Amino acid sequence: MDWNKDKSVRLTTVFTILLAAVLLAADVLGFIWMPWFISASAIDSSHLPALAATIYTGSIFAWICLYTMFRLLRSISGGEVFTEQNTRFLRVISWCCAGACIVFLVSVLYYPPFLIISAAAGFMMMIVRVVKNIIQQAIGMKSELDLTV
Amino acid sequence: MKIIVNLDVMMARRKISAGELAERIGITPANLSVLKTGKAKAIRFSTLMALCHELRCQPGDILEYSEDGEEKA
Numbered sequence: 196m197d198w199n200k201d202k203s204v205r206l207t208t209v210f211t212i213l214l215a216a217v218l219l220a221a222d223v224l225g226f227i228w229m230p231w232f233i234s235a236s237a238i239d240s241s242h243l244p245a246l247a248a249t250i251y252t253g254s255i256f257a258w259i260c261l262y263t264m265f266r267l268l269r270s271i272s273g274g275e276v277f278t279e280q281n282t283r284f285l286r287v288i289s290w291c292c293a294g295a296c297i298v299f300l301v302s303v304l305y306y307p308p309f310l311i312i313s314a315a316a317g318f319m320m321m322i323v324r325v326v327k328n329i330i331q332q333a334i335g336m337k338s339e340l341d342l343t344v
Numbered sequence: 345m346k347i348i349v350n351l352d353v354m355m356a357r358r359k360i361s362a363g364e365l366a367e368r369i370g371i372t373p374a375n376l377s378v379l380k381t382g383k384a385k386a387i388r389f390s391t392l393m394a395l396c397h398e399l400r401c402q403p404g405d406i407l408e409y410s411e412d413g414e415e416k417a
Contacts, residue, residue, distance in 0.1 A: 342385040
């Protein structure tokens with residue numbers, strides 16, 4: 196298979212769109228799967244509003260994150276990698292991960308397994324921040340290289 | 345503290361245009377302009393060598409260290 200970086204970016208874009216479709220389905224069909232989830236995971240049924248609040252608040256962060264990822268991918272496919280705008284995108288993504296981390300951490304109060312999602316979001320936030328710091332460093336190096344005659 | 349680039353002085357002395365010099369030393373006119381205006385952050389030895397060769401001068405004729413002003417180059 197003739198694989199290259201353009202196809203890789205396109206594949207990531209497709210995954211982002213697929214994930215957005217799954218998220219949309221989860222949001223729209225929440226009234227179906229949330230009661231099922233309550234009964235399947237043996238949570239007290241009185242916690243349904245809390246679960247809905249967790250999912251839809253988390254969903255806001257997920258939408259912002261996906262939209263920002265989509266814009267970041269478009270920027271990368273346009274050949275603009277080491278730019279201030281991309282670091283802003285990564286900063287937004289990291290803060291979304293932080294937001295999701297907090298939301299699910301609070302939700303541990305009524306459903307302890309949410310701690311796994313919270314930890315995953317927190318870990319993801321750290322990874323994205325490290326990548327953002329690397330790109331910020333690279334921007335400085337690139338500008339220096341651009342001004343080396 | 346700053347490094348002053350006296351390239352335009354040397355070019356005037358040798359009566360050579362920016363386009364011609366850029367072509368002779370193998371850099372783009374845009375890069376030569378960056379160097380001339382003092383916006384450059386660094387200069388390669390190969391570029392400096394080519395400049396000295398074409399302008400028949402020493403690096404010190406092109407670059408000058410000054411204690412005054414802000415660091416630019």
